[in-house]
Amino acid sequence: MARGPGLPLRSLPLLLLLLLAAVAGQAAAQDNCTCATNKMTICSRERPGGRCQCRALGTNFEVNCSSLTSKCLLLKARMSARKSGRALVRPSEQAIVDNDGLYDPDCDHQGRFKARQCNQTSVCWCVNSVGVRRTDKGDQSLLCDELVRTHHILIDLRHRPTDRAFNHSDLDAELRRLFRERYLLPPRFVAAVHYEPPTIQIELRQNASQKAPGDVDIADAAYYFERDVKGESVFAGRGGLAVSVRGEPLLMEPPLIYYLDEKPPQFSMKRLTSGLVAVIVVVVLALVAGVAVLVVTNWRRSGKYRKVEIKEMGELRREPSL
Ligand SMILES: *[C@@H]1O[C@H](CO)[C@@H](O)[C@H](O)[C@H]1NC(C)=O
Ligand SMILES: *[C@@H]1O[C@H](CO)[C@@H](O)[C@H](O)[C@H]1NC(C)=O
Numbered sequence: 001m002a003r004g005p006g007l008p009l010r011s012l013p014l015l016l017l018l019l020l021a022a023v024a025g026q027a028a029a030q031d032n033c034t035c036a037t038n039k040m041t042i043c044s045r046e047r048p049g050g051r052c053q054c055r056a057l058g059t060n061f062e063v064n065c066s067s068l069t070s071k072c073l074l075l076k077a078r079m080s081a082r083k084s085g086r087a088l089v090r091p092s093e094q095a096i097v098d099n100d101g102l103y104d105p106d107c108d109h110q111g112r113f114k115a116r117q118c119n120q121t122s123v124c125w126c127v128n129s130v131g132v133r134r135t136d137k138g139d140q141s142l143l144c145d146e147l148v149r150t151h152h153i154l155i156d157l158r159h160r161p162t163d164r165a166f167n168h169s170d171l172d173a174e175l176r177r178l179f180r181e182r183y184l185l186p187p188r189f190v191a192a193v194h195y196e197p198p199t200i201q202i203e204l205r206q207n208a209s210q211k212a213p214g215d216v217d218i219a220d221a222a223y224y225f226e227r228d229v230k231g232e233s234v235f236a237g238r239g240g241l242a243v244s245v246r247g248e249p250l251l252m253e254p255p256l257i258y259y260l261d262e263k264p265p266q267f268s269m270k271r272l273t274s275g276l277v278a279v280i281v282v283v284v285l286a287l288v289a290g291v292a293v294l295v296v297t298n299w300r301r302s303g304k305y306r307k308v309e310i311k312e313m314g315e316l317r318r319e320p321s322l
């Protein structure tokens with residue numbers, strides 16, 4: 001008897017909490033001012049019922065939540081979120097990290113990469129439209145007269161083992177649907193999907209004359225895809241990437257991405273670091289000798305290079321023997 005009324009009394013705080021959560025949840029549902037395509041934003045309405053405005057972290061740039069946010073703004077937001085990590089340790093000055101692809105970029109008024117990027121010191125370099133360095137590093141006198149467009153992107157990845165290989169045409173259709181529906185990329189820019197189990201290659205092509213105003217850029221679609229595959233989705237509350245081909249889940253491993261620009265990159269061999277030279281030499285040798293299989297799988301296994309840029313402008317083979 002004495003226990004009867006005791007129970008509800010003890011669980012009162014819990015009930016109150018639940019009630020509060022429910023009320024808060026409802027308020028959020030009524031005022032769901034969030035950015036579906038970019039969770040690294042701060043959204044607000046000037047007044048209740050007013051327009052929901054979302055601004056990218058780190059820049060205050062207003063983003064369009066019906067479309068993808070540019071890679072430049074996403075990188076910037078990522079770096080600004082990283083800076084605020086006060087509870088974290090700072091790696092030693094001597095620690096080496098391959099952060100060539102991850103820096104705090106300068107974006108122009110449209111959110112695109114500025115052709116010239118500098119770090120906080122006086123070191124500058126030129127980048128292409130995906131923000132990848134395409135010249136040697138120089139000082140502040142370095143000039144980059146235009147933003148060179150990356151018009152061809154090759155995404156190369158493997159899927160996890162499955163009992164049977166996927167049917168190529170079904171896989172092709174599924175990946176094209178993914179790029180159209182999730183990344184809003186018009187289908188004409190997905191040039192090809194190659195498949196030789198377990199390697200999948202997706203080729204995106206888009207030159208300046210083909211791209212209409214408002215079209216998603218292949219640079220941004222590829223970046224959203226890369227983050228999705230790595231389990232770091234940029235989309236807000238949409239769940240991770242879930243692709244299946246005829247009911248069979250397609251689980252993808254982190255991709256290698258190759259970028260080809262409309263103009264050849266400008267590196268002087270002698271000023272490259274030895275590591276980079278080794279990579280380039282290996283790529284060149286591999287292409288010449290036709291042993292790309294070995295080299296690429298080794299890179300992937302070592303997991304050391306998250307991104308590899310092809311510095312040579314040799315035509316990508318349409319059907320590499322991967
Ligand atoms: C809020 O949610 C409703 C229904 O889920 C949806 O129709 C509406 O577009 C959402 N508004 C915003 C700003 O996301
Ligand atoms: C946002 O993007 C969508 C889809 O590309 C486009 O239709 C719309 O006009 C854009 N809105 C603004 C304000 O630019």
Ligand SMILES: *[C@@H]1O[C@H](CO)[C@@H](O)[C@H](O)[C@H]1NC(C)=O
Nearest residue numbers: 118119120121122123124137
């Ligand atoms: C800028 O780049 C140079 C050379 O890569 C490096 O030595 C320096 O530490 C960098 N500075 C910052 C603030 O990242």
Ligand SMILES: *[C@@H]1O[C@H](CO)[C@@H](O)[C@H](O)[C@H]1NC(C)=O
Nearest residue numbers: 166167168169170171173246
């Ligand atoms: C793949 O599936 C399509 C129908 O979805 C079929 O026409 C085609 O023959 C299949 N290909 C193979 C290699 O099984």
Ligand SMILES: *[C@@H]1O[C@H](CO)[C@@H](O)[C@H](O)[C@H]1NC(C)=O
Nearest residue numbers: 151205206207208209210262
């Ligand atoms: C753009 O691509 C189309 C189709 O691939 C091609 O016909 C055209 O010549 C290209 N334009 C430029 C400037 O490269």
